[in-house]
Amino acid sequence: MAMPDVETLAELTDLTIPLYASIALGKLRAKTGEFFTIVAGLTEDLAAQLKARALDQSDTELQSKTSDHERFGLNSYEEWYSQGRVPFALVDGAQQLAALIWFGPKPVPTDSEQTITDISGDWDTTALRSYIPHRGKGLMRPFFNFAWNAYHRLAPERRLWMQTNQDNVQVLALTEKLGFVNYGRRAENGRILLVKS
Numbered sequence: 493m494a495m496p497d498v499e500t501l502a503e504l505t506d507l508t509i510p511l512y513a514s515i516a517l518g519k520l521r522a523k524t525g526e527f528f529t530i531v532a533g534l535t536e537d538l539a540a541q542l543k544a545r546a547l548d549q550s551d552t553e554l555q556s557k558t559s560d561h562e563r564f565g566l567n568s569y570e571e572w573y574s575q576g577r578v579p580f581a582l583v584d585g586a587q588q589l590a591a592l593i594w595f596g597p598k599p600v601p602t603d604s605e606q607t608i609t610d611i612s613g614d615w616d617t618t619a620l621r622s623y624i625p626h627r628g629k630g631l632m633r634p635f636f637n638f639a640w641n642a643y644h645r646l647a648p649e650r651r652l653w654m655q656t657n658q659d660n661v662q663v664l665a666l667t668e669k670l671g672f673v674n675y676g677r678r679a680e681n682g683r684i685l686l687v688k689s
Contacts, residue, residue, distance in 0.1 A: 497521050498634050504642045507578050509533035523630050529583045539569040541589040557660050580639035590626040593639045600653045604685040605676025618654045652688035
């Protein structure tokens with residue numbers, strides 16, 4: 493099977509994407525041969541799919557390892573988006589939400605087991621979500637690299653961090669491959685702090 497590859501369709505020219513606007517930026521071909529579209533911004537339909545996925549109790553992994561039930565299921569996408577978030581979606585051939593990555597301003601926490609020696613500058617947080625039935629297909633690494641390159645090209649001065657549960661072995665392995673450094677558990681919530689090198 494071939495490794496996933498991504499073809500650029502367009503370049504993102506502005507990080508201020510209007511609510512419910514979506515820009516097709518790339519095509520990702522999975523190892524399975526399936527094609528996915530990478531978009532910046534979510535249409536109303538994709539935002540509705542995001543809410544439905546957040547409320548889906550049968551996705552026990554999503555429910556146990558994220559706050560999406562509250563973030564997108566109980567609260568509004570509009571409220572979340574108004575915090576300066578820039579979402580990137582991976583959409584399958586049936587126009588279904590396959591994965592989501594977002595970036596947005598948020599100071600890096602300073603309560604991890606290991607000290608970040610330099611917390612200067614402007615920081616963004618990120619999160620990665622992969623949805624059934626596409627979870628485990630090897631899509632997240634090429635999807636993240638494409639989304640981060642598109643975002644970082646327009647905001648090169650910004651630094652990136654994320655956090656995950658300490659038992660989220662798949663995300664910890666993936667983020668290591670993506671160049672994140674593990675700073676250990678946070679005192680506030682016990683989650684692992686990861687900083688992009």
